[in-house]
Amino acid sequence: MLKKIIVILSSILLFFILAIGGISWYLYKNQEVIADYVLKELNSKQKGYTKLEKVNVDLLTNFPYISIDLRNVVFYPSKQDTLKPIYKIQDIYLGFSYTDVAAGNYNVKRITVKKGELHIERYEDGSINLLLAKAIDNQKTDTSKIGKKLSFDIKKITLEDLKITKKDFGQKSFVAVHFQKLKSSVKLTDKMVSNHIETKFELLKLEIEDSIWFKNKHLHWETDLDYHFDKKFLTIRPSQFELEEAEFAIKGTVDLAKNAFLDLDISGKKPDFKLITSFAPPNIYEKLKNYKNEGEVYFKGKIVGEAINGMPKIDLEFGCKNAQFINPDIKNNSIKDLNISGFFTNGAKRDLTTCELYVKQMSANPSDGTFKGSFHIKNFANPYVSVDVHSNLDLSTLQNFFDIPALKGLQGRLIIDMTVDELLDYNDVPTTLGKLKDGTDSRLILKNIKYKPSFYPYPILLDGEVDIMDGKLVLKEFITKIGTSDFNIKGDISNLAAFLHGQEAEIDMNLMGSSKLIDFTALTGNKIDEQLQDLKYNLEFKTSSKYLKGTHGIPQGEFFVKDLFFKLKNYPHAIHDWHIDIIIDEQEMKMKLFEGELDETDFHLFGYIKNYNALFNEEKKQELIDASLSFKSNHIKFKDLFTYKNTNFLPKDYQSETIDNFILDASLKIPANNILNNKYFENTTLSLRKFDGVFKVHNYGLREIGGDFIAKAGGMKISNFHGKIGKSDFVIDVDIESVAKLMASDFKGKKVIQLKSNIMDLDELMEIQGKTSQTTEQPKTTEQHAKAFNIFDIPFPNLDIKTNIGRFKYKKYNFSQFNTTLRIQPNHYVYVDQLDMQTAGGQVNINGYFNGSDPKKIYFKSTIKAGNLDLDRVFYKMDNFGQDYLVSENVHGKITGTIQSKVLMHPDLVINLRDTEAHIEATIKDGKLTNFPPFKMMDKFMGDKNLEDVRFGELKNILDVKNGNISIPKMEISSTLGYMMISGNQNFDKDLAMKYTVEVPSFVIKDAMWNYLFKRKKKPSRNDIEEVTEGSIISSEDKKSKRSAVVDIFGNPDKFDFDFQGFKKNKN
Secondary structure, eight states: OHHHHHHHHHHHHHHHHHHHHHHHHHHHHTHHHHHHHHHHHHHHTOSSEEEOSEEEEESSTTTTSEEEEEEEEEEESSSOTTSOOSEEEEEEEEEEOHHHHHTTOEEEEEEEEEEEEEEEEEOTTSOBHHHHHTOOOSOOOOOTTTOSOEEEEEEEEEEEEEEEEEEETTTTEEEEEEEEEEEEEEEEOSSEEEEEEEEEEEEEEEEETTEEEEEEEEEEEEEEEEEETTTTEEEEEEEEEEETTEEEEEEEEEEGGGSSEEEEEEEESSOOTHHHHTTSOHHHHHHHTTSEEEEEEEEEEEEEEESSSSOOEEEEEEEEEEEEEEOTTSTTOEEEEEEEEEEEEOTTTTSGGGOEEEEEEEEEEETTEEEEEEEEEEOSSSOEEEEEEEEEEEHHHHHHHHTOGGGTTOEEEEEEEEEEEOOOOTTOHHHHHHHHHHTTOEEEEEEEEEEOOTTOSSOEEEEEEEEEETTEEEEEEEEEEETTEEEEEEEEESSHHHHHHTOOOEEEEEEEEEEEEEEHHHHTTTSSOOEEEEEEEEEEEEEEHHHHSSOOSSOSEEEEEEEEEEEESSSOSOEEEEEEEEEEOSSEEEEEEEEEEETTEEEEEEEEEETGGGGSOGGGTTSEEEEEEEEEEEEEEHHHHSEETTEEOSOGGGTTOEEEEEEEEEEEEEEHHHHHTTOTTSSEEEEEEEEEEEETTTTEEEEEEEEEEEEETTEEEEEEEEEEETTEEEEEEEEESOSTTTTOTTOOSOEEEEEEEEEEEHHHHHOBTTBOOOOOOOOOOHHHHHHSOOGGGSOOOOEEEEEEEEEEEETTEEEEEEEEEEEEOTTSEEEEEEEEEEETTEEEEEEEEEEOSSTTSEEEEEEEEEEEEEHHHHHHHTGGGGOSSOOTTTEEEEEEEEEEEEEEEOTTOOBOGGGOEEEEEEEEEEEEEESOHHHHHGGGTBOSSOTTEEEEEEEEEEEEEETTEEEEEEEEEEETTEEEEEEEEEEOSTTOOEEEEEEEEGGGBOHHHHHHHHSSOOOOOTTTOOOOOTTOOOOSSOOOOSEEEEEEEEEETTEEEEEEEEEEEOOO
16 A cells, blocks of 8 residues: 555656656747747837847746746837836846646746846826836737747745836936845735735935935835725835834825825834934934933824825924933933924925924033024925024033044034024014014124144134124124134125025125234145235125026126235235226126236236126027226336246346336137137137337337237137337237147148338347446357257247348347248258348348257258358458457458358357368458458568558458368459468367468568578569559459469467468469
8 A cells, every 4th residue: 555655656746847847848948939939028018128138947046936037138218229228137037837837828926036227217297218118019929939928927026136216307306226125925816916015125315306315224114015906096004114223103005096195104113212313314323323312202294195296295293302312432421301392394385385394492401501492494495494592512522422533622612692583473563573673683602612633733723703683694703823824804794684585685795804924834734835924805795685596606796805915925025905896797797997006016907708607508608708808007017026935037137127107908709618628729819909018127118019819720820910119010920720730740731920020129129228238258168058958959840930021130230121931840950941131231142951850969051142241341240250360440342152051059059160061152352451460470571562451352262161170272362462372271279270371472572581581682583573553453364473472371370480382483
């Protein structure tokens, strides 16, 4: 018998194993088909779109049911999967019974959701994104491959690690909840469904109209719900929930047929302060829960009304009796006899306008002090307040009790006598009149306050009093001392109540203050090295209460600086008699007056900014802001303005400069959006209308200066920037297509700077009154040159520069028709395509280029052509080239020639002659040599000719400069002494060593020198000379002398000698 039983049981067990295995194998085999079917089934019944990664068979999650695991389910609001999904869930387990699956029925018994996010949005028309996306489409689903349709007979629902957010655009609210765990068991009949729910969740955030009501609150709720299908009526059976560690009871009903009409009762389950502290922010709650508390605490509320398309009525009562808080860490430090009673309601309209909070009585006895009062607020949208508070508290006792680390060491007393009563009953005239008299008188006193922050080296000492009298706030006294710094402030604000309620009334704000010393060095820990002394100020702002609410940060009104005076330690000038008057209206900010003095410098500013509100209006941000400024000064002393810490930041020649009768008049137009995005050089126009003044030290005036500066689309234009400075005038035009591309070598766009001038007198511009410009400067060494500023070390732009100057004057240089064309390249090349000028009665043309690509090897390669220049004027302008034997008094005539050179330069652009190469070919015509020292050197053997005034018809000269030497291959001179030739070389070293060979006509050698050279007397010979007319010029064609004496001159200009080389027969 036992054997039969075992066989039967084994057969049954085997059957179940085979059945379960077969069903599991079937589901596993068809999981792709099932996944495809589930997606089609879901997507066919909704406007949204669901997609999932894959489907797995799971035997354990919903055991004894078999589950289909839908992995990574994502639901979109439309058929497009590019939009933000409404929910994303890692795993959804659908549990089926084995018998249903075996019969081909996919009837869902259990649902388990693990790890995901659900984002619900309710729009202003009341529609909800999830319901809109789940709306059924009229599509048919092909179920031929899977059998019967998917259906639901839920017995249990489980949620794990699910975050749900709801954003309500109509009520301007946001709530975020994180469910750690939710279990729901379902009992279903034909008429109703009963549901037992147990959940733990965290209220991450509750925000209403930009105000955060709750944040990071932990709740545990266990309840039973009954839902009646026919009535659409939900009953919440008496149940409980925990908020943090406080317990509450809840019961009531929800009528879903009537827009979710609520009728709920909520109450505190046991007398505990946690009923109140549980609503506090997390950091405060954690602090308060460590305190011991005793007393009778109560909380109860009623919520009645529609929750959908409306707001239910909320009535709450709360309070405590004979309560006390005790800090367990500090002896004899407690708050005793704490009594509170009050209520809250959202009123008849159930919105902020009818909200009311009334704390009827509130009293307590801290260890050292007293506190009592009441508090009543009506109309949260535009609050009317009744406050009656009287306290005298020792701040050190409160700090110790609450143990706030940031306020450790706080001492002093806080005295409050506040009576603000705006809730007046106009039906009770006698009472109302009494309240009008004393209903707005309040006083707050800070007495002997001392506070030493742990992070700051100095204690803060403070005494002050603030009074409210007849609606006027008066800062009667506010005295602060921090280290050696002191602050004394007084002020007042009229019609404060009108401002708080947004009623239209004139508001007058005044602020006055003084300070003997504000030591920024000590206050900022040596970050700012400055001290402000003897500060006095008097400020006023007149406006209307309507401009102080809803303003864009700049309220309309009139702002005054009635007086301002102070001194700075490192800026030893007195700032005094400053007065400011600024008017701000809806469209314009107008500076009626801004004047003051800084020692001897005075200033007066006027101006406006039109359409400034475009900065705060999204629709107007493309509009132009129009600004204008006029600046006038009778006297500006640069030393007053630009000297700080005994350092004058101006160039030396301008450090003592002053300007009289200075006027600046300018305007600016720029789109508001450019200012907001820091794009100040796009579509911006700066117009300089007037810029006048008289420089005293440099002795010139500024006149008629103006022009337009335009920045647009990355480019810059300067149009007709003109003016007069002393005798000089100028017109500058700039056209740069792209400022950003100026440093690019391949930039081909417009990049031109053009200067035009009738007269440019640099002597006048650089002249300093009472100071001579002639200075003796010692020669620099190579090391000194190398250390000097090198302009080729800085980046070069890609620019074309053109100048057309009628007359250019600098020191002894006097040029006319001075025209240049320059090209500056980023590779540190500067091309001189044209440099033409008329000077010294002739013409000079220069072209070439500077190569600074290697800042240590800078050179200028050029060709210079001179035509018919008057040497008397050239040598004068060139300071005689620094030569002792070629001076303007010695050489006269007109020179024409060409110089081809490669001039090496030091970093400070001083010519390095030793490494310079040059080839010079020049001709001087119709000239003379007057008292020419080299001829005087030859006076010993020259004839009785007039050596002090030697005329020549033509002097041809070829010079080569290389390796620090000057070489003269051949110099021909047709003179009154005869036709002569000179060749030789001389170096540029300090000794100026030279060796020249001179061929002179033999007849000029006088007798004494003949006897010295040949040890015999000179006999006249027709071979030596023909008839020569006194003063006539002898050229190479008519040399007159049959032969020439060849003489070498060697040594240096200070010590030299001669060596006669013999005679050379001349060819006729």
